[in-house]
Amino acid sequence: MSDVAILGAGMHPWGKWGRNFVEYGVHAAREALHDAGVHWNDVQFVAGGETVRNGYPGYVAGSTFAQAMGWNGARLASCYAACASGAAAIDAARARILAGLCDVALVVGADTTPKGFLAPSGGERQMDPDWLRFRLLGATNPTYFGLYARRRMALHGSTEADFAAVKVKNAKHGLNNPNARYRKEVSIEDVLKSPMVADPLRLLQICTTSDGGAALVLTSMEYARKNGAKDPVKVTAVSTVTPRFPKTVVDLPDFATDSAAAVAPPELGFRDSIATAAYEEAGIGPEDLDLAEVYDLSTAIELDWYENIGLCKEGEAEKLLHDGDTTIGGKIPVNPSGGLACFGEAVPAQAIAQVCELSWQLRGTATGRQVDGARVGLTINQGLFGHGSSVICVR
Amino acid sequence: MSATKIPAVEGWFTLDDEPRLIGSRCATCGTYFFPKELSFCRNPSCDGTELTETPLSRTGKVWSYTVNHYAPPPPYVAADPFVPFGVAAVELSEERMMILGQTTGHVAVGDDVELIVDTLYTDDKGEHVVWKWARA
Ligand SMILES: [Zn+2]
Numbered sequence: 325m326s327d328v329a330i331l332g333a334g335m336h337p338w339g340k341w342g343r344n345f346v347e348y349g350v351h352a353a354r355e356a357l358h359d360a361g362v363h364w365n366d367v368q369f370v371a372g373g374e375t376v377r378n379g380y381p382g383y384v385a386g387s388t389f390a391q392a393m394g395w396n397g398a399r400l401a402s403c404y405a406a407c408a409s410g411a412a413a414i415d416a417a418r419a420r421i422l423a424g425l426c427d428v429a430l431v432v433g434a435d436t437t438p439k440g441f442l443a444p445s446g447g448e449r450q451m452d453p454d455w456l457r458f459r460l461l462g463a464t465n466p467t468y469f470g471l472y473a474r475r476r477m478a479l480h481g482s483t484e485a486d487f488a489a490v491k492v493k494n495a496k497h498g499l500n501n502p503n504a505r506y507r508k509e510v511s512i513e514d515v516l517k518s519p520m521v522a523d524p525l526r527l528l529q530i531c532t533t534s535d536g537g538a539a540l541v542l543t544s545m546e547y548a549r550k551n552g553a554k555d556p557v558k559v560t561a562v563s564t565v566t567p568r569f570p571k572t573v574v575d576l577p578d579f580a581t582d583s584a585a586a587v588a589p590p591e592l593g594f595r596d597s598i599a600t601a602a603y604e605e606a607g608i609g610p611e612d613l614d615l616a617e618v619y620d621l622s623t624a625i626e627l628d629w630y631e632n633i634g635l636c637k638e639g640e641a642e643k644l645l646h647d648g649d650t651t652i653g654g655k656i657p658v659n660p661s662g663g664l665a666c667f668g669e670a671v672p673a674q675a676i677a678q679v680c681e682l683s684w685q686l687r688g689t690a691t692g693r694q695v696d697g698a699r700v701g702l703t704i705n706q707g708l709f710g711h712g713s714s715v716i717c718v719r
Numbered sequence: 720m721s722a723t724k725i726p727a728v729e730g731w732f733t734l735d736d737e738p739r740l741i742g743s744r745c746a747t748c749g750t751y752f753f754p755k756e757l758s759f760c761r762n763p764s765c766d767g768t769e770l771t772e773t774p775l776s777r778t779g780k781v782w783s784y785t786v787n788h789y790a791p792p793p794p795y796v797a798a799d800p801f802v803p804f805g806v807a808a809v810e811l812s813e814e815r816m817m818i819l820g821q822t823t824g825h826v827a828v829g830d831d832v833e834l835i836v837d838t839l840y841t842d843d844k845g846e847h848v849v850w851k852w853a854r855a
Contacts, residue, residue, distance in 0.1 A: 455794060458793070459795060459796075461806055462791040462806070463806055464789075464792070471782075471783040471808050472783070474783045477828075520786075521789055522787055523785050523788065572816075579753065580819065581817040585750055585814055585815045587750070
């Protein structure tokens with residue numbers, strides 16, 4: 325048995341609130357505990373997703389949240405894995421529960437973000453590749469998204485309008501999501517008229533950065549049963565795999581790929597391998613999914629994910645999208661929450677928020693965006709510096 | 720009048736007429752690295768520790784490209800007023816790897832490009848230069 329129960333999920337709405345990240349985290353944690361019917365004093369382990377933009381309290385996020393909730397003696401972890409930090413925190417909590425070291429764990433991530441592009445740490449940092457890519461290349465995160473999008477256009481004939489249709493779909497999905505930051509319909513024309521950021525991607529095709537907080541109460545299956553949860557949503561796989569050498573696609577913040585001169589590239593690329601590991605652990609395949617929450621850092625990347633998680637063959641994502649298969653009501657709705665398109669990215673909270681959405685969808689309580697009869701869902705995401713992040717939940 | 724050319728980073732590229740990126744290669748397994756790796760080989764099946772500097776191919780093929788239309792934040796030193804600039808990922812066939820660089824002029828996927836050294840920014844110390852890709 326490798327399942328743990330999700331007894332509670334909670335969020336602080338995404339936005340640009342400009343307040344202390346701790347406030348969002350505690351708000352989300354209290355919501356999750358309330359949802360679970362678990363008292364804070366019964367939490368034995370707290371896993372925090374770290375934020376690197378809020379000084380020391382952000383680096384020790386697990387402890388920061390525990391102190392703000394009121395010291396209760398719980399043990400701690402603070403996890404940093406860039407965009408995958410939330411999945412790393414879930415992974416730590418799940419492992420501790422499955423090892424029998426605790427029954428009740430709280431996972432929390434929250435962030436307060438500055439305006440504009442995410443920038444590296446300050447100072448002269450000639451040995452830090454993240455600093456150097458800004459200095460030498462002017463390569464922002466959207467620069468990499470632009471490279472992937474252009475590649476997709478060259479390989480599969482995708483158009484700007486194809487990418488824009490992803491935004492239109494996600495904007496519609498998020499309309500009634502109370503935690504989403506942007507709740508407004510967007511047309512293809514709106515997208516194509518928005519300013520160009522990193523060719524071929526325009527402003528409305530790239531996710532913004534947001535403030536927000538998300539939390540989950542994870543427990544052992546036995547604890548869940550004893551506390552009256554007969555049929556809880558279960559986490560059945562957490563894939564946090566790293567790439568295999570040689571990695572032949574250039575990822576943030578790399579200057580170059582690995583060389584494949586001496587060793588042939590692995591059969592599966594990194595993103596494919598993240599999903600494959602999750603499916604193997606859960607003992608299911610893409611055909612079993614009822615929904616997916618994928619990390620749409622850009623509209624074009626959402627299409628890449630369709631293929632990486634096996635919803636369709638390479639080059640067929642546009643067809644899947646235009647056929648309405650990935651819209652709520654279609655065969656396999658993707659990002660019913662509205663995705664990053666409606667949320668913006670609150671880095672350490674985002675992977676946790678994806679799992680919050682799965683748990684509400686699988687319980688049938690995702691009002692205004694419910695995927696009918698959803699029983700199996702997958703989240704996927706990739707953090708800078710080689711962090712895989714995929715969670716499969718079932719009910 | 721020619722200003723002093725100052726490499727924006729030390730030891731990553733040469734400054735001659737036919738500039739080259741300076742990578743490294745593992746003597747045990749033959750894997751290339753850029754930026755150069757001189758201590759340990761990163762091939763997980765190789766325990767090589769003898770890595771030597773090696774100039775990389777000057778030419779390659781564009782895997783993909785983009786154009787930045789907004790000024791990146793510091794530490795990038797953006798021109799004022801800002802001028803959009805391209806970035807390309809270029810495949811080197813001999814080294815079987817892809818290397819990013821800014822571009823001069825328009826490039827498209829599949830184009831043959833060559834390495835040049837060009838201005839990154841200029842200040843009172845002189846002209847700070849970096850490698851870029853240009854259509855061959
Ligand atoms: Zn080697």
